[in-house]
Each structure stands twice: as C-alpha cells, then as structure tokens.
Amino acid sequence: MMYLDNAATTLYKPDTVGEAMKDAVNHHLYGNPGRGTYDFALNSARLILQTRKLIRDFFHADETYEVVFQNSATMGLNTLLKGLLVPGDHALATSWDHNAILRPLYQLQKNGITFSLISSEPATGTLFYQELEQKLRPETKLLICSHASNVTGNVLDLDQIKTFCQKHQLLLIVDVAQTAGQIEIDLHDHLIDAICFTGHKSLYGPTGIGGICLKKTLPVTPLLSGGDGIRSFDKEQFPQLPSLLEAGTPNIPGIMGLAKGIEYIKQKGIAAIQKQMDTFTSILYHRLHSNSNFTLYGDFSGSRVGTISFNYQTIDSAQIADYLWEHHQIATRSGYHCAPKMHEALGTAKQGTVRLSFSTFNTPEEINQLVSILESI
C-alpha cells in the first residue's frame, strides 16, 4: 500500500504521537484543567500551557500573540471570520482558498458582509497579485488567504500580501493548514494578525485538534460560549485570551498528541522536510511533464509544499484514482479538494484532478514506483 493523500491527513504519525495520547487516557494523570487545584487537573493545565508555548515558538511568535486550541483549522477560520466581520464590512480572499474560508464568507454574505476574490492565472494558478489594489474598498477590513493551494501545492508570496495589508492597515489572516510543518512560518515581524492551523496534516498530530495563533489585541467576538472555570456568575465569556475562545473542556489527548507531532518536526527540521518534499515533486515533474498523456497543474518554478495535481488525458480524475487504488493499492485524492475556485481557474471544474500529496514517511523509491505505474496506464 502506498499512501499519498497526506494533504487530507497524514496517515502515518511518529510513534510518540499515539503513545502520548494513550498515556493521556490510560495513565489516569490528566483531569479537567482549570476546574480544580489537585494534581490531576493541574497536570493538564500545565501541559496545555507548555504546548501553547511550544506552538508559539514554533511559529516564531512573541508574547504579543496567544495560542488558542480549536478542534480544526476550519473552526479557527470560522471563529475569526464570524468574530471579526460585522455588517457593512468587506473582506478580500483568494481563488486558492478552501471551502473552510469560502463557505463562512458565503454564509456571512447573507448578513450584509461582502467579499471579493483575487483570481488566478488559468494555466499555472498563480495569483493575480495586481488585483489586490483593484479590489480594495474603503470598507475592506481584512484579507484572508490560504498560505498554499491544496490543489497545486504552490505557496503564496506572503511578503507581497503582508506589505499590501500593512500599507492599507488591513487585518491579515492566513490559513496554514497546508504549510505548517512543511515550510517555515514566521510571525516575528507582527505583520500577520492570526494564523489558523490544524494538527492532523503536516504537523503529524491527531484529528480533532487545531488552533489559532493570534495577536492578543485582535477584537474577536467568540463563536462559542460556555464554561471556562472562571467567574461562573458572569453572563458573558471571560474577555481575555485564551479563555475567550476556548469555552468547554479542551481535548487533552489531542493536545498531547499534537505536541509530540511538533516535536517530531523540530527534530527533523523544516529545511530537511522541505527538501524531502521537493525531491518527491521533482521526481514526478521530471518524469511526467514531457509525457503528453499527462497534464501537471501549477507553477513548478517557485516555492511549493509536497502536493501535486495531474490529469491523464481527458479521463475523469475519479477513474484514475480508483484504478490506482483497485489495482495498485495507491491512495490518492480525486475531484475538487474543497477548492472550487482553483479548479475553475485551472479549467478542471468538470474533470477534477488527481492529487498526490506526500509526507516524511514516503520514500523516493515509492514515488519512482508510482511514476512507473502511471506511465504504464
């Protein structure tokens, strides 16, 4: 079996991730944090505090930022969009964006919030950065973007976007679900107001845990309210991060697993991981790009994550993915990858694409074997 759907979730995790989660349940050491001052509750509270710091350091964020845990990047993006935008506001987003950004925006549109999408070049999917200025309005409040396309694997020119947002005093929110753990994410210059991350993709943690790393000054109205162990007689959520955005009991096994995933990445080093992903992409590109049966999508000259999309002739991408699984036990992802605007730009709205996405547990031998199988279709 060959697993190549790591952009959906990494199937193979470091052993330490599962062990930590098992310990969280079996060792009877972790209680409900913030609800007691006996050791079990405090063990959890201390562990969460340490993991917040681990994550903040991982993203090179200083103490002006806070980490709040959510159950996914989707929840984080919903929290920020619905907690920051009010009727009359306008937002900028991009055609690279996942439905985790697009659908909350469509939902907000019904409440008097407007948004514009920065479009992409048809052939490569490269963003038309010149549209940033064209689509700016006096009421534009924020720009939200996916750091990398989950279809092409291309990475945005974040420096250009940061400069634009700084110039126009827009809030900048970046979805790093596809990039965290694969390329360096650096908040030290304070030009990004918030990033949303998920644990279960290239951070090698479990599903059900993600979060937001955001400036403490960001005025977010919470999406959820409820118990937090603080000021129980108050009718509103405690107005300070992280409690403000963390109503309810946190996912302790998930947080413990996520911490181990991040420690694994730190041990391997982001530069080494990036090099490994580039090797896989390069094998595929060099063996397939001149084969007229295959169309490879995206720009292969710039910064990338370990994701690549292709089509074979004009055959439905679902049929190719099914063939790879049925005959060769190769797990890939066909269709639209919850990124409809990118597929419209690439001209693949009918065919979809077959997406291959890698992890540190893949090998060059596997990728070469895959290409040989593709060539023999």
Add this chain to the structure above:
Amino acid sequence: MSQFGLLLFSSTHDAMTVEAQLKQSKYSIRLISTPHALAATCGFAIKYPLEEEHSIFAQIKEKQLPVEKRFHAEGEKFQFYYQEVEVKGD
C-alpha cells in the same frame, strides 16, 4: 494559627503562567482554588509562605507578572481571615 500569602489572578491562564515562573525560581508555592470570600470565581490562586513574600513581590514587579490582587491569610482549619496587601509603586 497559620499565616500565608495569596496571589489572585484575572484568569486561570495567568495563574498558570505565574506559577511556572515562580516555580522556576524554586519558591514553595502551590496553586489552590480561590477562596470564595475573596472572589466569586472557581479560578486559581497561588499560596505562598510569608517569609518568601519580599522576594516573590520583587520578582512579580521585575517580570511584570499578571497578578491581580494580593492577600494575607490568617487562621486555622476552615476559618481564615483575609487582608488585602497594598503594594506601593505597583
């Protein structure tokens, strides 16, 4: 009759942050549930021995730790009296 000091916080997160800092400096502190006589909250407070107070307060000031209020407690078993400690220059 026992006597000790208490530090109060505006959030459990602040309490955990201050606890980690003070533990690093080896103070004999302990997190406890905030006495209801002091605040209608189920949050955390830090209990410390009075003989370490001067040094702890100096560290709070130096590191700008997010302490909301400070009290002295005196009593025994379940009967304690609390007096707020005013800190000049804070």
